[in-house]
Amino acid sequence: MLKVGVVGRWRRLVTSEWVNTVRSHVSLLALLVVYTLLGSKIFQVLESSAEKSRLDEAKLRLSEARHGFLDSVEGMDAVLGNGERERISGLLRKYEEAAEDAQMGGASLTTDANPRWNFPQAVFFSATVLTTIGYGNIAPETAWGRVFCIVFALVGIPLTLTVLASLGRPLVSLLPVASIERLLPKGRMKTAVTILATLSLLVSFLALGGLLFMWLDSRTFMEAFYFCFITTTTIGFGDIVPVTD
Amino acid sequence: MLKVGVVGRWRRLVTSEWVNTVRSHVSLLALLVVYTLLGSKIFQVLESSAEKSRLDEAKLRLSEARHGFLDSVEGMDAVLGNGERERISGLLRKYEEAAEDAQMGGASLTTDANPRWNFPQAVFFSATVLTTIGYGNIAPETAWGRVFCIVFALVGIPLTLTVLASLGRPLVSLLPVASIERLLPKGRMKTAVTILATLSLLVSFLALGGLLFMWLDSRTFMEAFYFCFITTTTIGFGDIVPVTD
Numbered sequence: 001m002l003k004v005g006v007v008g009r010w011r012r013l014v015t016s017e018w019v020n021t022v023r024s025h026v027s028l029l030a031l032l033v034v035y036t037l038l039g040s041k042i043f044q045v046l047e048s049s050a051e052k053s054r055l056d057e058a059k060l061r062l063s064e065a066r067h068g069f070l071d072s073v074e075g076m077d078a079v080l081g082n083g084e085r086e087r088i089s090g091l092l093r094k095y096e097e098a099a100e101d102a103q104m105g106g107a108s109l110t111t112d113a114n115p116r117w118n119f120p121q122a123v124f125f126s127a128t129v130l131t132t133i134g135y136g137n138i139a140p141e142t143a144w145g146r147v148f149c150i151v152f153a154l155v156g157i158p159l160t161l162t163v164l165a166s167l168g169r170p171l172v173s174l175l176p177v178a179s180i181e182r183l184l185p186k187g188r189m190k191t192a193v194t195i196l197a198t199l200s201l202l203v204s205f206l207a208l209g210g211l212l213f214m215w216l217d218s219r220t221f222m223e224a225f226y227f228c229f230i231t232t233t234t235i236g237f238g239d240i241v242p243v244t245d
Numbered sequence: 246m247l248k249v250g251v252v253g254r255w256r257r258l259v260t261s262e263w264v265n266t267v268r269s270h271v272s273l274l275a276l277l278v279v280y281t282l283l284g285s286k287i288f289q290v291l292e293s294s295a296e297k298s299r300l301d302e303a304k305l306r307l308s309e310a311r312h313g314f315l316d317s318v319e320g321m322d323a324v325l326g327n328g329e330r331e332r333i334s335g336l337l338r339k340y341e342e343a344a345e346d347a348q349m350g351g352a353s354l355t356t357d358a359n360p361r362w363n364f365p366q367a368v369f370f371s372a373t374v375l376t377t378i379g380y381g382n383i384a385p386e387t388a389w390g391r392v393f394c395i396v397f398a399l400v401g402i403p404l405t406l407t408v409l410a411s412l413g414r415p416l417v418s419l420l421p422v423a424s425i426e427r428l429l430p431k432g433r434m435k436t437a438v439t440i441l442a443t444l445s446l447l448v449s450f451l452a453l454g455g456l457l458f459m460w461l462d463s464r465t466f467m468e469a470f471y472f473c474f475i476t477t478t479t480i481g482f483g484d485i486v487p488v489t490d
Binding site: 024025028029031037040041042044050055058061062066069073091094095096098103116117118122123125127128129133135136140141142143145147150152153154155156157159160166167225229234 | 266269270273274276277280281282284285286287288289291292293295296297299300303304306307309310311313314317318333336337339340341343344345346347348349360361362363364367368370371372373374375377378379380381384385386387388389390391392393394395397398399400401402404405407408411412415444467468470471474475478479480481482483484
């Protein structure tokens with residue numbers, strides 16, 4: 001009896017709504033995984049060869065400059081022996097390691113190091129935290145800076161969301177949604193038209209921002225549009241950041 | 246009559262709900278502005294002096310290494326004249342400029358350049374786009390990579406949100422909210438207790454993630470916790486990124 005009871009309960013579970021829910025979750029998740037893997041492959045194809053040629057070219061230029069330097073130093077005095085080139089090259093290698101360490105720490109070889117934590121940059125940084133954009137071109141590096149960043153965000157992000165929602169509401173009420181709705185076709189077409197209209201609105205908005213940023217930051221339109229998209233979606237790579245002088 | 250009508254309408258507008266709405270918007274916005282400025286000042290105070298000493302130290306090390314190199318080259322042969330040091334220094338400066346350019350392009354002075362766009366990194370990148378985290382340690386640099394990134398995100402972010410919402414729902418239903426609600430005090434205290442409980446839950450969750458990341462990535466707990474927070478909030482600076490080897 002107990003066994004039958006368990007099987008019965010199990011069967012009820014299998015055919016229950018719960019299973020359907022799990023099934024729909026799993027298929028959605030599978031869709032997302034496939035989508036991500038496919039997208040990743042496309043990114044790799046698009047970027048990797050361009051990256052390789054960029055790296056190769058940079059390496060070639062560097063190696064030429066290095067040889068140029070060694071040749072010049074060697075040529076300065078004919079008295080320098082034959083084995084000297086190797087010794088100078090070894091010395092230079094040690095210096096290069098030190099220079100690379102310095103550059104990691106933010107000190108440049110050829111220009112004065114620019115401290116980034118001035119007040120305007122700090123405001124810019126705070127704004128990227130509150131909007132969760134987080135470009136990351138500057139980020140706190142001290143322990144207390146990071147602790148404060150967490151507390152600042154914990155209170156500030158909900159506050160920002162509240163303000164954005166409150167500012168967004170009258171914006172939405174400005175749109176004559178009701179009269180637009182009447183213009184839309186009924187049924188399936190309605191969804192398609194709605195998506196298309198929303199997309200056009202978004203793209204126009206980004207294009208407008210793109211034009212502005214292109215003019216302010218002297219970029220190509222494509223770069224400026226891409227920057228606006230990456231910012232609006234709060235992805236915020238930080239690969240393109242407004243110039244701050 | 247017309248004038249009175251206008252004034253009347255104006256008065257009605259001034260005392261209307263609309264004005265109250267604007268007033269609440271403005272005060273909320275003002276609060277956010279004050280909050281941001283105050284936070285920015287604190288960030289600046291916490292970070293700027295640490296940054297300065299970091300830069301100064303890096304510069305000092307670099308300058309010592311440079312002098313060391315020049316001294317060694319000079320000392321190699323006593324035949325080198327007195328003006329030679331300046332000439333070698335000038336030649337070295339030119340080489341350093343080339344080296345810095347190369348490093349901007351991703352080529353290192355001392356190690357082989359590592360191409361980043363392999364498949365695992367591309368998957369990691371795609372995931373940071375879909376979740377809008379956007380660490381930015383890798384980002385598309387070709388025009389077509391950027392175009393694809395926009396299209397990929399336009400479809401993928403809503404898809405990800407759908408999946409996250411669908412996965413979140415059963416998680417919420419697991420929480421015995423109703424029985425917890427009965428335990429809560431009534432009135433104002435309820436809000437405070439709810440906030441505190443939510444916060445504790447979040448901090449515990451982040452601490453757990455922090456412990457895991459600390460172990461996986463051999464970091465301090467503070468760094469790991471900070472990384473988890475910056476990731477969970479989708480801020481994603483990219484200053485700390487999981488090691489990928």
